Amino acid sequence: MLMFAHVDINNCYVSCERLFRPELEGRVVVVLSNNDGCVIARSNEAKALGIKMADAEFMVRKHLKENNAVIFSSNYPLYADMSARLMNNLSRYTYTLMVYSIDEAFMALGDITGLDLEKHACMISRNVMRDTGLPITIGVGPTMALAKLANKAAKKLKRAYLVLDTAEKIDNTIKNFPIEDVWGVGIAYYNKLVAYGIKTAHDFRELKSDFVRQHMTVQGWRLHQELWGKPCNIIRDVADRSKGIESSQSFNTYQTNLEAIEEAVAMHAATVALKLRQQKSMAVTLTVYIRTNKHNVKHDQHYPSITVKVPFAANSTHQLTRVAVQAIRAIWQSGYNYLKTGVRATGIIPEGEVQYNLFAGYEHSREQKLASLIDDLNKRYGRGTLRLAAEGFDRKWVMKQEFLSQQYTTNWKEIVVTK
Incomplete structure (x- = not known):
């Protein structure tokens, strides 16, 4: 049979935070979404207080403070x-x-x-x-x-x-x-x-x-x-490639400068490329989009997106970033207050099924070696240690994370130290 x-x-994000802060057992703990906007994870103690999923942080701030709650920004690498x-x-x-x-x-x-x-x-x-x-x-x-x-x-x-x-x-x-x-x-x-x-x-x-x-x-x-106990669904031990892979994020404040938006798009393209390599896949098409804040009726609205075909199916950070940056330049318009951008890879196929053009001169092996080098260094010294210049350095546009915990397992500088 x-x-x-x-x-x-159980309470995934909260449990991950408590793992490195055992003194938080029994305490009210919540984890917030991007830009610390709303509650996306709650301890059982928080649930007992009536804190609900997607509650806006500013609406429950007083209630959490009164109950000595511990608040975390979402720490996705952890x-x-x-x-x-x-x-x-x-x-x-x-x-x-x-x-x-x-x-x-x-x-x-x-x-x-x-x-x-x-x-x-x-x-x-x-x-x-x-x-x-x-x-x-x-x-x-x-x-x-x-x-x-x-x-x-x-x-x-x-x-x-x-x-x-x-x-x-x-x-x-x-x-x-x-x-x-x-x-x-x-x-x-x-x-x-x-x-x-x-x-x-x-x-x-x-x-x-x-x-x-x-x-x-x-x-x-x-x-x-x-x-009725009759199996109709099948467990697959490979990633579901039909859904695509996406990376997106809201800015910490409205962005009107194309350069800052390009940096964000480059970062998302690099994240998508990494995910593709991790599941040994390549993408045929990329969709790049940018959005204003639909909830702010005082601002003019603009929600452009563009889907472009990658010259050759790729999972190279360099290749996908170049395509994504060119795409955002095609749809960005001045005069709008943009709040979010993202990159989505679709048409995903296994690495071994890529068809190359004999006359195109695409240096696939070189791109793969470069990507492997970047992955190895980032795995050893922490994510983001080595990245393309297109992703920016100061990143003033990154999302707000006032309550971010340490990257205990992915950054040597923040690893737990015993005395």
């Missing part, structure tokens, strides 16, 4: 590194691991004949905490949807893991499980199901299969089948 496990980090450590650890327990997001993954458990799943899940949870210091929750089920559901149910029960390996356990768990919490039920599906009187996962499962296919397309039908 094939079983799946869904694993995620979170990404801790995520990589978790995924490497989880790969020891499965032949196929699918990284679903920075804080969660699906595992195929394979042939479980004779395996005590309760003890196995407990062992994984205990070992991950020992090896990474990160608290996780594990849901186990015969399909990916049921594994995800088991994970959420375990959190509600305040358990480290929950195993749904019998029809009785599945029935008892989905009986009162809210339909809006089921994996794959977005706002459109939710509104449609509520209109039909569907309130729980059990109600949804009781619908006729043909009715679900007719009103919820193939994806809804697959979810319906998975809640």
Whole structure:
């Protein structure tokens, strides 16, 4: 019998911060979004105070101060590194691991004949905490949807893991499980199901299969089948290249100068290139965009974007940066107060499937060697140690991070020192 496990980090960003600040256990802790704008992660203590996801920082500032809260700016290099450590650890327990997001993954458990799943899940949870210091929750089920559901149910029960390996356990768990919490039920599906009187996962499962296919397309039908324990989704051990790779960021203040915007675009292009190399992929097209603040009605609005074809599929920082900077020059217009820019790579293909032109003279091997050199030096001395001049040096436009913690694992200068 094939079983799946869904694993995620409890309060991921908060847990990463607490890992290096153990004195914060039991304290109210929140992590803020780009430019310290709103709450994107909360400790259980913060949740108990009524702090909600996406609450604007200025609206809850007084409440947090009154409760002696600890506030952090988002430290993405730290979170990404801790995520990589978790995924490497989880790969020891499965032949196929699918990284679903920075804080969660699906595992195929394979042939479980004779395996005590309760003890196995407990062992994984205990070992991950020992090896990474990160608290996780594990849901186990015969399909990916049921594994995800088991994970959420375990959190509600305040358990480290929950195993749904019998029809009785599945029935008892989905009986009162809210339909809006089921994996794959977005706002459109939710509104449609509520209109039909569907309130729980059990109600949804009781619908006729043909009715679900007719009103919820193939994806809804697959979810319906998975809640009955029939696997329809497949765990893939490679990155999903159909979604593309994006890097974007709001400025700390309005930008009207093209040079500053070019620096930001160059930085985003370099980030996209690095992500492509990490998953051994290359991009065929780049989309570059820039935006004003749609919430500021006093300013004229401008949301231009441009999609350009890369001469040859590439993951070279030099190549993608050159294309991205040329693109932003084509769409930028003076007289606007720009607040955000970004770069998105699409048409992503594996490195080994690139078709080159015999007469183009593109020095692929040279670009790859240069990219490898940059990656090696930055990995050794800290991200951003070596970068293209186009990315700028003083970067006065970077987002506000007044509460940024140290880059404990990615910067030699900020590594923890014992005395």
